[in-house]
Amino acid sequence: MNKKLQAVFDQAKLENRAALIGYMPAGFPNLEFSKRIIAAMVDGGVDIVEVGFPYSDPVMDGAVIQQAAEIALQNKTSLQDVFEVVNSVDVPALVMTYWNPIERAGVANFVAGLAKSGGVGVITPDLTIEESAEWISATKENEIGRVYVVAPSSSDERLPKVVDACSGFVYAASLMGVTGARTAVSGAAQQLVERVRKHTNLPVAVGLGVSTREQAAQVAQYADGVIVGSAFIKLVLEAADEKDALERVKVLASELAQGVRGK
Amino acid sequence: MERTEILGHFGQFGGRFVPEALIAALEELEAAHVAAKLDPDFQNELAELHRTYTGRPSIITEAKRFAQHAGNATILLKREDLNHTGSHKINNVLGQALLTKRMGKKRIIAETGAGQHGVASATAAALLGLECVVYMGEEDTKRQALNVARMKLLGASVVPVTTGSRTLKDAINEAMRDWVTNVESTHYLLGTVAGPHPFPTMVRDFHRIIGVEAREQVLNLMGRLPDAVLACVGGGSNAIGIFHPFIDDVGVRLIGLEAGGSGVETGKHAATIVGGSPGVLHGTRSYVLQDENGQTVESHSISAGLDYPGVGPEHAYLHEIGRAEYRAITDDQAMHAFALLSKTEGIIPAIETAHALAGALQVGNELGSEAILLINLSGRGDKDVKTAANYFGIPL
Numbered sequence A: 001m002n003k004k005l006q007a008v009f010d011q012a013k014l015e016n017r018a019a020l021i022g023y024m025p026a027g028f029p030n031l032e033f034s035k036r037i038i039a040a041m042v043d044g045g046v047d048i049v050e051v052g053f054p055y056s057d058p059v060m061d062g063a064v065i066q067q068a069a070e071i072a073l074q075n076k077t078s079l080q081d082v083f084e085v086v087n088s089v090d091v092p093a094l095v096m097t098y099w100n101p102i103e104r105a106g107v108a109n110f111v112a113g114l115a116k117s118g119g120v121g122v123i124t125p126d127l128t129i130e131e132s133a134e135w136i137s138a139t140k141e142n143e144i145g146r147v148y149v150v151a152p153s154s155s156d157e158r159l160p161k162v163v164d165a166c167s168g169f170v171y172a173a174s175l176m177g178v179t180g181a182r183t184a185v186s187g188a189a190q191q192l193v194e195r196v197r198k199h200t201n202l203p204v205a206v207g208l209g210v211s212t213r214e215q216a217a218q219v220a221q222y223a224d225g226v227i228v229g230s231a232f233i234k235l236v237l238e239a240a241d242e243k244d245a246l247e248r249v250k251v252l253a254s255e256l257a258q259g260v261r262g263k
Numbered sequence B: 001m002e003r004t005e006i007l008g009h010f011g012q013f014g015g016r017f018v019p020e021a022l023i024a025a026l027e028e029l030e031a032a033h034v035a036a037k038l039d040p041d042f043q044n045e046l047a048e049l050h051r052t053y054t055g056r057p058s059i060i061t062e063a064k065r066f067a068q069h070a071g072n073a074t075i076l077l078k079r080e081d082l083n084h085t086g087s088h089k090i091n092n093v094l095g096q097a098l099l100t101k102r103m104g105k106k107r108i109i110a111e112t113g114a115g116q117h118g119v120a121s122a123t124a125a126a127l128l129g130l131e132c133v134v135y136m137g138e139e140d141t142k143r144q145a146l147n148v149a150r151m152k153l154l155g156a157s158v159v160p161v162t163t164g165s166r167t168l169k170d171a172i173n174e175a176m177r178d179w180v181t182n183v184e185s186t187h188y189l190l191g192t193v194a195g196p197h198p199f200p201t202m203v204r205d206f207h208r209i210i211g212v213e214a215r216e217q218v219l220n221l222m223g224r225l226p227d228a229v230l231a232c233v234g235g236g237s238n239a240i241g242i243f244h245p246f247i248d249d250v251g252v253r254l255i256g257l258e259a260g261g262s263g264v265e266t267g268k269h270a271a272t273i274v275g276g277s278p279g280v281l282h283g284t285r286s287y288v289l290q291d292e293n294g295q296t297v298e299s300h301s302i303s304a305g306l307d308y309p310g311v312g313p314e315h316a317y318l319h320e321i322g323r324a325e326y327r328a329i330t331d332d333q334a335m336h337a338f339a340l341l342s343k344t345e346g347i348i349p350a351i352e353t354a355h356a357l358a359g360a361l362q363v364g365n366e367l368g369s370e371a372i373l374l375i376n377l378s379g380r381g382d383k384d385v386k387t388a389a390n391y392f393g394i395p396l
């Protein structure tokens, strides 16, 4: 487990609240701007940042993140760019990436580069535990947190195995589906978090579909972390200009920060 | 030669790289497939459908006039084009559609490039009373407008996919998103030997009938096995179907023909094994067309059905261990073979299949008149008349 990441969850627990985790792809809408958007998220109260590695075939993502990834790829966002963004973040930062970019970089290379840029972990939405041997040994050496996603459909037999492979926190997908804002957080989320807790003391964060302060408050009642991505990206896509985007992102972050405090 | 197939792996290739949400469905599918393989009732039902609906066994045609351009080798065509719906795709589709019913699911989704797999899926759905949604890249809906209409006539809905390169790879992405969301009611009827385990193994098993029939037919006809078996390779289903029963016949060369587009050296191609590198795409580790950051590179081919930047993991493995050979055929070479077969044999092949025929011209000239070549004629060319007319300047 990475100490910086643990410290954030410990502190949140002390304050009797959930941690707020914000997602933004590197290179969207361009490299420099993505750093400033993340800074605005942190300014508004985001505790942990997930820096997305934009990928050409994001099968877990809905329309909003797909659009952001396409823009980031038009900007030729590279692995080095992702690390550069990670390095710029003032709070603990993880990378969220599909598996092929890691494999292409070389597992050892990727982990070394991430550790050097100060990254604390990696969320791997399409890496299964069966394919993880090299990944687990490489991340152990560098204290990089491994975050796997569990789903409402994960069987009782399988869930403990996936949870066991996690070392940062456990990402509980709130519903069966892809990323994107929903009007209501699925009831399956709470049940899944409770099932996960039977097998681990690691923090459990809930993502997929959370976009408002009310939803954050609701999820914070049972989870250790609340993950928000598409809602931030949507604001950036809709903003009139850069200043407007930064303002809106900061406002949403502070609303969500109140939400995770039960306000 | 040792061939491993442990936990859906073929050597270092294969496996499962998917969101956790899909694991339960893949395990259910694997169990259903294994059970069906051992269940005589299932096997009989499928065999009966193939006999009375698909039109199996498909015949072998000797292409004597075409052979004059192929070193006078004996050219034997396995006529999968004569199957109902016009290609090999129906073999896999009927198998998976029957499995869908066994799993108690009522809705199938499918991706399609050329439209052949979509048409076959829509056909099976109509036959078995299933709801069917087909995802198709917007670019391909234009190239293959006739097949879009066919699917609609068969009662399926066709969803044009407007993300990414708007071709087959993006249709697969969209189908996977649908599946993650609706996995309880829906079976993803994947159309080739790619994707996460158990698809590469299961789809191969449903297409093995091509090679099983052909091996016996060639033995009966010629008194010996062929010197080489040739097939075009997109995802690789028709090729693995005809190759697989010959793998232990070490004297039989297995030759896969990939889409070389404008030429592999131009970068505009879909020759994944010849011009790609190992990587992970659509849930499996295989060869992939990718850049230095692991982003999938867009493929190019005159043939929509071969226009895919990935390939089935078993082909990657057969390539790695040297059991099968893979070559690239350019658009122009394929279209030359397309015209030649049409004019010498009265058979208009699919443009996909024309890549295999171009390979036969090469290999026949290399091996000469004593050689016997077995070619998988994977599909007929009706769907390609417009593309071919444009290519040859025939006014429509």
Ligand SMILES: Cc1ncc(COP(=O)(O)O)c(C=O)c1O
Binding pocket: B087, B088, B113, B114, B115, B116, B117, B191, B192, B193, B232, B233, B234, B235, B236, B237, B238, B239, B304, B305, B306, B350, B352, B353, B378, B379, B380
């Ligand atoms: C006639 C025909 N042959 C070949 C293919 C390529 O697929 P595969 O490589 O899986 O056989 C297609 C795909 O649409 C096809 O329609």
